Amino acid sequence: MARIIDRRMAIFLAGLFILTVGLPVASSAAAGELAPAYLVSLVGKYLCYALLAVALDLVWGLCGILSLGHGAFFALGGYAMGMHLMRQIGPRGVYGDPVLPDFMVFLNWQELPWFWLGFDSFWFAALMAMAAPGLLAFVFGWFAFRSRVSGVYLSIITQAMTYALMLAFFRNEMGFGGNNGLTDFKEILGLDLTAASTRTGLFAASALALAGGLLIARWIAASKLGRVLVAIRDAEERARFLGYRVEHYKLFVFAVSAVMAGVAGALYVPQVGIINPGEFSPANSIEIVIWVALGGRGTLVGAALGAMLVALAKTLLTAWLPELWLFALGGLFVLVTLWLPRGVLGALEDGLGRLRPARAAAPEEARA
Amino acid sequence: MSGSLLYLSGVSKSFEGFRAIDNLSLVVLPGELRAVIGPNGAGKTTMMDIVTGKTRPDEGEVLWKETVDLTRADEVETARLGIGRKFQKPSVIESLTVAENLELALKGPRGVGATLFGRRTREEAREIERLLALVRLEEARDALAGSMSHGQKQWLEIGMLLAQDPELLLVDEPAAGMTDAETMRTAELLREIAGRHAVVVVEHDMEFVRALGCKVTVLHQGRVLAEGSLAHVSANAEVIEVYLGR
């Protein structure tokens, strides 16, 4: 256990716990609203991004697979949850159809397409939020890794994958609400989505999912399998000549990572209230890479931190100087690559290490 | 040939019309120690690529223990059959420690599930210690492999080969970057392990080859030019002309 929860992880989880308990209390009426109520959903959204960043760090930081398509797995998880929330609307839609979502009525569809069946069940939707991205990653990875596509070529085809999905989801005939996506959700598990208690519940669930994702990722990294993944990242040829089936390992970690991204998407959608094809946009996937690089690639905790910091900066800056955001993001990325090669987390730990010179950096640092 | 561990016959391989391996035949017996020498570009590394399934020959037979067709096997399969390979350019896992490098190389299950749930057994820990002592890296046990000197990396890679416990070791230029003392120590080590494992060593350092004291095969332009004791091949006029007399 000590191998899995190292000091860095313990500090992060403790911070996350305080945030999870403190924020809802601070924004509750009982506390005289120390924090505005919308903050709960906003930070809940950050936590989903953090989980997505951890998922990417698992494949990129640990195994060297630079996926530029992780936004697609996130969006698929989001759509699965969105489909459930659409079906929960029931007859309360604008057109009042008891079964068909509004956009299908609008398109003059007579019945629910087969792939919408089952989504009235929350658990089925939850399962699909993991199964759909997991399966896509498995099939995609099976072809890519078996043909030994790697490096820049792999990055490019992952971009192509998410782009193709975006175009597909934009089409009305696909049956996912086209351009507008899925929105106007009413309730989840019978609870009103606008209620503060529901929002707090979703926020707590996101925190729990982030903690779980971090622990699973860390467990993988600390196992012998984690060392095989590092071997593949550092010297793929060597791993192969040692008798390790490199493509099986890549496939495993890619699929696990995709499932994690799907969970993040599924928790994200009820908190933001909408999912549309824009989530598949190639730029979104690139932004995830920036979060991870900024936070500290290969550190898992750093990836989560990077996602939250960038999301926070984005919230502040887009409210203040919206047209500057992309420049700021690009500039931040350049600065970090130039001055903080080990990301914000690395810089933080170096800074603390200098205050306490007796503690030498563990060999784990360089591995990560 | 009866009783052979590795059998190559009439093997050819061209790269864009250039014949890197040209009708090559070679037999290695179980436990044999063999040196392969030859000028740059003679095809020594390509020969190892063919044996390990990295490169497919255009024609010819490559047989393992007289039965298994190695031209149909890939790198992972040849490794699992019992062929270990040290690359010409040292290849260790730089961001793992020396001990962890050896651990990954240790003989054992190689599947995803086995590595996810497997823990280092006491037996494995003992074997790692034995190998560390053998390649003289006990002090560097917990240092990152990337921080080792060129010569130490070579030894670590040899240690990783031994950890796999293969029946055949293909060792490509192990002495490159080593001091004279280290070179001699490496020759001694390879001689020690021969017998229990067959060892094929490619090397340019003649002192090293002499210290191995084994049968020598001279490659030139992808084919065998001469074969026999070092004294025998050194006396060959063609060998002197293309290689030794440079």
Ligand SMILES: Nc1ncnc2c1ncn2[C@@H]1O[C@H](COP(=O)(O)OP(=O)(O)OP(=O)(O)O)[C@@H](O)[C@H]1O
């Ligand atoms: N993948 C490849 N594509 C094209 N040419 C190749 C390839 N691999 C090897 N060659 C060529 O085949 C020839 C034999 O190369 P090889 O590396 O086997 O020589 P070598 O005997 O190991 O030489 P050295 O002593 O320099 O290591 C060289 O001319 C090399 O350029």
Ligand SMILES: [Mg+2]
């Ligand atoms: Mg060579």
